[in-house]
Amino acid sequence: MSSHAYLKLDAPANAIGKLDPRLARVFLESNQDLEAAKLNARAVEFVAKPGREQHLRNCMRREVAEILERQTGFAGVFVLTSHKEPRLIRVLSLWDTAAQATQNHWEDSPLVRKLVAALIDVRVKVHTYEAERSDAAETAPRNRELSGARMC
Secondary structure: OOOEEOOOOOOOHHHHOOOOHHHHHHHHOOOOOHHHHOEEEEEEEEEEOOOOHHHHHHHHHHHHHHHHHOOOOEEEEEEEEOOOOOOEEEEEEEEOOHHHHHHOOHHHOHHHHHHHOOOEEEEEEEEEEEEOOOHHHHHOOOOOOHHHOOOO
């Protein structure tokens, strides 16, 4: 069974920063073939130690991202923080293929474990997903009323 993650970005292009070309195509170009925009995601959830949330987020965005950039098929990373539980940090790494997303256990590598050991209480869970941009991100006008939405 496959799960889908639909990502919508409402930031201007210059606010995004340096993107992998595949991510730039997913988020910034509006008339591309959607098949070309498919990626695979590995979501790893951590619980940060109290008071170490920002340090963990920075570590994931910088040092861990640098490690992932050297991996074959790596396309980008998002670091998500729960609004309700700020210690809950989810790292969403994007990959070219399902095999790369499922078989690259980057969170268990000795280097990553050493980097985050002092920052986390526990690694909670790992999931993999097929990720693609929704059709609505390309074609639907903003603030479209629900009554005007097309049916699935």
